[in-house]
Amino acid sequence: MAPTQDEIFQKSEADRWFLRNKDYLSKITPDKDPIMKAISEAGIKPKSALEIGASNGYRLAMIRALFKAKCVAVEPSSLAIADGKKRYDGIDFRKGVAHKLPMKKGEKFDLVILNFVFHWIDRRKLFHSFAEIDAAVTDGGWLAIGDFYSKEPTKVPYRHIKKGRVWTYKQDYAEVFIKSGIYRRVLLKIGSVAKRDFLKPQSDYDSFAVSILKKSLDGYYSLWEG
Ligand SMILES: C[S@@+](CC[C@H](N)C(=O)[O-])C[C@H]1O[C@@H](n2cnc3c(N)ncnc32)[C@H](O)[C@@H]1O
Numbered sequence: 757m758a759p760t761q762d763e764i765f766q767k768s769e770a771d772r773w774f775l776r777n778k779d780y781l782s783k784i785t786p787d788k789d790p791i792m793k794a795i796s797e798a799g800i801k802p803k804s805a806l807e808i809g810a811s812n813g814y815r816l817a818m819i820r821a822l823f824k825a826k827c828v829a830v831e832p833s834s835l836a837i838a839d840g841k842k843r844y845d846g847i848d849f850r851k852g853v854a855h856k857l858p859m860k861k862g863e864k865f866d867l868v869i870l871n872f873v874f875h876w877i878d879r880r881k882l883f884h885s886f887a888e889i890d891a892a893v894t895d896g897g898w899l900a901i902g903d904f905y906s907k908e909p910t911k912v913p914y915r916h917i918k919k920g921r922v923w924t925y926k927q928d929y930a931e932v933f934i935k936s937g938i939y940r941r942v943l944l945k946i947g948s949v950a951k952r953d954f955l956k957p958q959s960d961y962d963s964f965a966v967s968i969l970k971k972s973l974d975g976y977y978s979l980w981e982g
Contacts, residue, residue: 761878761922762853769917770833774811776916778839781814790947790954791871791902792818794966798943800898802867806830808854808889809873812840813847819867820846828865830857855881857888864894871902871966874929876914876922886932895973899939901930905946905965930967940976943968 759767786792792815795802802825807816810829820827828848831837837849852858854870854877868889877885893899904926914922933939945966947954957963 758921760880761876762855762881763878764917764922765876766832766853769922770831771835772916774833774836774839778812778836781811782843784814786818786822788952789815789818790945790952790964790966791815791869791900793954794902794943794945794968795819795867795900797945798898798968800867800968802865802898804828804865804894805867805869806865806892807869807871808857809870810836810840810849812836813844813849814840815869815871816847817844820844825867828863830854853881855884855888857892859888859892863892864897865892866894866897867900868893868897869900869902870929871900872904872964874901874903875924875926877925879925890933890936890938890971893971895971897971898942899930899933899969899971900966901933901969902966903929903964904949905963906960910960928965928967930965930969933969937976938973939969939971941967942970 801823804826805819806828808830810831813829816827816829819825830850830852832853850858906926909927911923911925914924945954948957949962949964
């Protein structure tokens, strides 16, 4: 049977992505990172943060420096984790994927981040992933989602793998959480992938968005007493 998209990333592609991008990652500063800018604009000061698909933990290192937050990084690439352990103190790195998070029993976070990760999750594991992510967000906490932005679901072939079927799936992933009734979008920032910033995208293809969602287990229902 052909490997699933998640298996391809766990076996080799996660490491290959890290090797292609590691020099760039170490140069990112909070003022250049759309997720850090959105967190700042939303006024979030987390005491604990989980990043899923965290690469070498460069963003969590910024969050730890700014907020002294307890930080956990989940990532399938062993190379990214080994690099992060050498570079940054105080981040708890765990090898894993979004559909089966390596969490301790009952472990929850004020802030959970996924930046450009949803688009590679195998569609067979998408709802498993939504459930795992929701379980990791504390009631009253935040979920930050950055990804390609497309109002209608669109898929494009992943250009680094020529053989086999790996897709980049573009859509507004925040919508699923919002439609559940327990998340509200408190910030939506749209930007240009090419410019890596919140600047007008050249086209739909060039569009990305960061959504900050706030979770409330009973906060977003209108009351109807009949
Ligand atoms: C495009 S990179 C983005 C890295 C980082 N989030 C950032 O903002 O720079 C996608 C990351 O997600 C990881 N990844 C791929 N599939 C994943 C999955 N199913 N669950 C969690 N992480 C995954 C990759 O190894 C890679 O580090």
